[in-house]
Amino acid sequence: MAATLSASPTYSSAAPQRKSSQSPRVFYNSSHRNLLFNSSFSHCNNTVKLSLERAGIVVSAVSDSPGIGSYVESGNTADLLDSVKVFDLNGNGIPISDLWKDRKAVVAFARHFGCVFCRKRADYLASKKDLLDASGVALVLIGPGSIDQAKAFSEQTKFQGEVYADPAHSSYEALNFVSGFTTTFTPKAGLKIIELYMEGYRQDWNLSFQKDTVSRGGWQQGGIIVAGPGKNNISYIHKDKEAGDDPDIQEILKACCS
Numbered sequence: 001m002a003a004t005l006s007a008s009p010t011y012s013s014a015a016p017q018r019k020s021s022q023s024p025r026v027f028y029n030s031s032h033r034n035l036l037f038n039s040s041f042s043h044c045n046n047t048v049k050l051s052l053e054r055a056g057i058v059v060s061a062v063s064d065s066p067g068i069g070s071y072v073e074s075g076n077t078a079d080l081l082d083s084v085k086v087f088d089l090n091g092n093g094i095p096i097s098d099l100w101k102d103r104k105a106v107v108a109f110a111r112h113f114g115c116v117f118c119r120k121r122a123d124y125l126a127s128k129k130d131l132l133d134a135s136g137v138a139l140v141l142i143g144p145g146s147i148d149q150a151k152a153f154s155e156q157t158k159f160q161g162e163v164y165a166d167p168a169h170s171s172y173e174a175l176n177f178v179s180g181f182t183t184t185f186t187p188k189a190g191l192k193i194i195e196l197y198m199e200g201y202r203q204d205w206n207l208s209f210q211k212d213t214v215s216r217g218g219w220q221q222g223g224i225i226v227a228g229p230g231k232n233n234i235s236y237i238h239k240d241k242e243a244g245d246d247p248d249i250q251e252i253l254k255a256c257c258s
Contacts, residue, residue, distance in 0.1 A: 100228025
């Protein structure tokens with residue numbers, strides 16, 4: 001059974017809302033007036049898709065995994081990202097939103113280029129690259145560091161996607177990713193480090209102690225977004241709550257390839 005809903009709310013903000021366990025769930029947050037909502041419900045996969053349209057800004061949300069906490073933020077986030085510049089391995093600076101302006105992309109944000117968790121995340125996403133390619137979705141990784149660090153990461157990991165550097169951490173600040181000692185050293189993160197070392201992953205301590213990482217303490221956490229096509233179309237955001245907080249890969253695939 002499917003249903004559609006259109007409405008024009010007059011209030012200025014909407015808080016994240018949660019349906020009952022018998023109903024599909026959607027999390028959204030918008031500070032825009034006079035939005036047109038179009039929702040579709042599907043009982044077969046317990047998914048709600050929500051589109052918000054205003055002055056060219058399109059935001060959609062897909063979330064049906066309890067505890068993940070993934071949600072889509074307001075158009076303000078897209079506006080902030082529009083002023084962020086990242087750098088490719090040749091040192092060319094481009095607005096970050098150009099990465100998904102003309103295509104859909106899964107964009108992973110690393111803690112830093114020496115991080116063992118980020119090397120696992122790179123493989124975790126690259127393992128589904130054939131599905132991403134078949135759906136015309138680009139795979140991108142951004143790290144808070146220098147271009148030379150990005151080059152070293154790319155060479156060491158042989159990452160199959162595109163790699164960009166964000167020396168100013170501007171994208172992390174625009175997306176409001178968490179940072180701090182207590183989000184880095186947690187019992188769960190400690191156990192995962194042991195698991196990763198047993199799998200053969202290693203931290204690059206040289207990259208980890210370079211100035212671009214140490215100056216920020218190395219406490220930065222990252223996340224994953226699905227965006228595009230369209231500079232203001234951010235359809236999925238996962239913010240790591242602690243080091244090594246990877247979302248369910250099926251959630252990412254549902255957001256980009258369904």
